[in-house]
Amino acid sequence: MRHRSLLIFTTAITAGALTLTACGSRNDKGDGEGGGGKTTVVIGVDAPLTGSLSALGQGIKNSVDLAARTANKNNEVDGVTFKVKALDDQAVPASGQQNATTLVGDKDVLGAVGPLNSGVAQSMQGVFDKGSLALVSPANTNPALSQGDNWAKGDLSRPFKSYFRTATTxxxxxxxxxxxxxxxxxxxxxxxxxxxxxxxxxxxxxxxxxxxxxxxxxxxxxxxxxxxxxxxxxxxxxxxxxxxxxxxxxxxxxxxxxxxxxxxxxxxxxxxxxxxxxxxxxxxxxxxxxxxxxxxxxGYPVEDLDSAKTFIKDYEAAGYKDPYAAYGGYSYDAGWAIIQAVKSVVEANDGKLPSDARAKVTEALNKVSFEGVTGKVSFDKFGDTTNKQxxxxxxxxxxxxxxxxxxxxx
Missing domain, CATH: 3.40.50.2300 (Response regulator)
Incomplete structure (x- = not known):
């Protein structure tokens, strides 16, 4: 079923975890989910989870969820538990804009993955940028989203500093x-x-x-x-x-x-x-x-990449009912880029999230560089992927x- 709720994964919390403040919600239960004083950081997802393009949207959602699971399992960011908040845009720009407003309004969201459609992205970019919230698309390919409306004339200008993508244009x-x-x-x-x-x-x-x-x-x-x-x-x-x-x-x-x-x-x-x-x-x-x-x-076929073997194995083991589809690897890498940006911000601030965490995460994404599922993941001055495969x-x-x-x- 493509309408099922998103599986949320949390890990057992070890004693002595660093207490983080500012953006992100503090949980002081001391045990169970979100316990031990860990801070919950939410990664938003916007994609068509229902409708004719849901086969792609579900793959996007699940792959980001897997990235969050993996980060939690490996304690990728000390003191942080990642969760995912997925919203359905049905491939409709107006719905995407409404979802953008919802995600910006949630103080625990420090970055978002999506959308699938370039037209939906156009309706969301301004909302995210005004909220200093990073948006990383695994699928948008329209050049104007990152290089401005005059890109075809050679006049390249980045419209929104908060927009990135792992898919080439x-x-x-x-x-x-x-x-x-x-x-x-x-x-x-x-x-x-x-x-x-x-x-x-x-x-x-x-x-x-x-x-x-x-x-x-x-x-x-x-x-x-x-x-x-x-x-x-x-x-x-x-x-x-x-x-x-x-x-x-x-x-x-x-x-x-x-x-x-x-x-x-x-x-x-x-x-x-x-x-x-x-x-x-x-x-x-x-x-x-x-x-x-x-x-x-x-990109190259994910199934043929040595770098994707662990992703494919873990995706199958997680038991998702929908395939990762065309953008699964790029969605995982988009989610992981946000996780790495959060990690960089936390480490630069003595193990705590700063009061301007969203702006700092957006800034850190410009410097993210790692070997991902789809190959080398990094962004150029326009927020576009450097991977031209x-x-x-x-x-x-x-x-x-x-x-x-x-x-x-x-």
């Missing part, structure tokens, strides 16, 4: 996809479609620009509407355009149906998309066999299979 992903389509897959005539959302439209635009720069031709463009199911008119346009391929900027619910209907229209050509379609549900949404469809996603996946035999992984270079 669409500037990288869109170009990487275009280069693979044109150079590796040998596609020359592409039909570009997007879902009119912040993520999808932005990714499709970057892809199209790079595809044309390489010498390819965009033979047609169109848009579809999220939550609609009949894309037959768009599919007919694709068929009549003479395109040898489709690129879709959007999410898997619409992407899977679009692939299905393009093929039913008689266009036996592949559909490619970004990390928004890289999910088993994309394949399930298509009634037609869609072997050969492609998707890019941030990406992978192309192809549907083969009804499942996604990695076909090319590399670090993107201009």
């Amino acid at each position: 669409d500037v990288i992903q869109g170009r990487f996809a275009a280069q693979y389509y044109y150079k590796d897959a040998k596609k020359k005539k592409v039909f570009v479609i997007d879902d009119k959302q912040t993520y999808g439209a932005g990714l499709a635009k970057i892809f199209a620009q790079e595809f044309k720069r390489l010498g390819g031709k965009v033979v047609g463009t169109d848009h579809l509407t999220v939550k609609e199911t009949d894309f037959s008119s768009v599919a007919d346009k694709v068929k009549n355009s003479g395109a040898d391929s489709v690129y879709f900027g959007g999410q898997y619910p619409e992407g899977g149906l679009l692939s299905d209907q393009v093929k039913k229209a008689g266009a036996e050509i592949p559909l490619m998309g970004g990390d928004g379609i890289y999910d088993p549900e994309f394949i399930k949404a298509s009634g037609e066999k869609n072997d050969g469809d492609l998707a890019t996603s941030v 990406l992978t192309v996946y192809s549907v083969k035999g009804g499942a996604w299979e990695a076909v090319k992984s590399e670090t993107f270079k201009d």
Whole structure:
């Protein structure tokens, strides 16, 4: 069930733990959960926990929960117990903004992981920044979130100092996809479609620009509407355009149906998309066999990384009913980055949280650097990940299979 409550993990409290003050709630029970004078620090999570994108949202929530469990088990920050507070945005910006207000209003929250959708992030950033509360997304890829609205003109300016992400941007992903389509897959005539959302439209635009720069031709463009199911008119346009391929900027619910209907229209050509379609549900949404469809996603396949072996083992042992999905590793690393920032702040303040802990944690995130589940985790001056690894996946035999992984270079 995707509606179950979040499992909260706390460890037994050892005697003589340091007493922390300021932000975070002090528990003076002396035994049991939160006892021994330990301070509870809450990590917020905002993600679509219900609805069509819940497969991704639940993986985000569970992976942050696992990071908190691990920190508590290892006593990662002396005197601190981490808990998770997860809120459902249903992939709706207004809900995300309301959740941001709720998290900022909880004095025990010193950082948050999320959201999944770039459009939701736009509604949350200002609220978090005003509250000096750090937001670390494992999935947002729209460049404007970290580099400002004029990023495409080369005028880069960080809008919010409290915003970070462990996923690389669409500037990288869109170009990487275009280069693979044109150079590796040998596609020359592409039909570009997007879902009119912040993520999808932005990714499709970057892809199209790079595809044309390489010498390819965009033979047609169109848009579809999220939550609609009949894309037959768009599919007919694709068929009549003479395109040898489709690129879709959007999410898997619409992407899977679009692939299905393009093929039913008689266009036996592949559909490619970004990390928004890289999910088993994309394949399930298509009634037609869609072997050969492609998707890019941030990073290398988690299952192939030596650095992820412990994460995978611990996730399975924890008994979560939902898979970690596409962003599990990045969510764990986002949560762990907040934990490391809290650790840095506590250690710099004689084992106590300062009165301005939120601001200090946000500042400390800029200097965080560690070997995480997905590789080296650190942030540049815009709050973007320094990890530029990406992978192309192809549907083969009804499942996604990695076909090319590399670090993107201009």
